[in-house]
Amino acid sequence: MAIVLGPNRYGKAETRLVRVHRDGDMHRLVDFTVGVALAGDLAATHLTGDNSGVLPTDTMKNTVYALAKQHGVDEPETFALLLARHFMKTQGRLTSARVSVESFGWDRLGPHSFRRRGEHTRTTAVTVTREATQVVSGVTGLVLLNTTASEFHGFVKDRYTTLPETTDRILATAVDARWRHLGDEADWGRSFQGAVDAMTGAFVNTYSYSLQQTLMAMGTMVLAGRPEIAEIRLALPNKHHYLVDLSPFGLDNDNEVFIAGDRPYGLIEGTVTRDDVPPADAQWYL
Known part of the structure; x- marks a missing residue:
């Protein structure tokens, strides 16, 4: 050997x-x-x-x-x-x-x-x-939160499932995104701000049934508005918020008071790409 x-x-x-x-x-x-x-x-x-x-x-x-x-x-x-x-x-x-x-x-x-x-x-x-140049831009720590317009139900359940279904929840994440450019010349400042605005706009305006659906909407909005970008990879931690049980104090809690969870957390990752561009190395976003 x-x-x-x-x-x-x-x-x-x-x-x-x-x-x-x-x-x-x-x-x-x-x-x-x-x-x-x-x-x-x-x-x-x-x-x-x-x-x-x-x-x-x-x-x-x-x-x-x-x-x-x-x-x-x-x-x-x-x-x-x-x-x-x-x-x-x-x-x-x-x-x-x-x-x-x-x-x-x-x-x-x-x-x-x-x-x-x-x-x-x-x-x-x-x-x-010697043969090529690759430019990857990105953003990390972009914290976004919707207080409503988010549901999560219809998921797989087994003997260890305790999570209740919900039709009204807080959806929050800290966006970690990387996007690969088609070339090595662009108005970099305008491109960056346009990508961030597109992701933010998609998060705000998407009625979410899952964070995966929101990820796809964010990536789609970026590619639709920024022709210089070939593909985008997003990692979205689900920043969980848990409804506080106020019944011991004789109080109702109509989705108003929450505990902001720290860890563990769900982590949703995905790449949204154009189908007409050459693929890059699978590790291009690292």
Whole structure:
């Protein structure tokens, strides 16, 4: 039996980058966490300790800061493409460079004053190979809740089922979504906001009989409104809310007082795609 080295990559994780664009008295702020992962002809460092093909991860960190200074920072997709293409151009042994970005929003309070937004995080993952470029955008932590217009009944029951059927429940989730673009050029800011607005609109306007149905509606709305997006993968945790029994206190509870559950929780996952686009690697959204 032979023991061999399998697929591998290495890089610099979670480089914190804050870039201030000083346009006179009106400043602009960009706040990223950047990850770099490189793969290629790197077996020697694993097998013999030969580091002649290894770019230090500290250099990757420095490159993030240098390119941020030299080129400025705008949309996360644009910056991720810049970094990935830089590594592919300068490192001949690579077969792929993957750059991921978490982008944190700030609201302007004045010419040079800002307040950090906390409702969700924008994400980006760009992979550049010798043959192709793939751009995946996304959002995580987008918390949505409907106080009604949600049912859940008609499900499978066995000897261990205790969940009652309901025709009126709170439906809440924290959206984790990734969407793959058809190309590597777009108005990234407009595309991101359009996708988030489409998901939010579908959640608000869908009468839900299951969170799975809502997932499909959200994905469909994104693809219908954003022609630059090939497919979208959504992970929707069901943030359960349990009706409190107030009868010991002589009180009725007509879907008004709830316990917000923490864990465990249901997790609904699915991919919505166009049937006329080439399929991507099954792990494209990671």
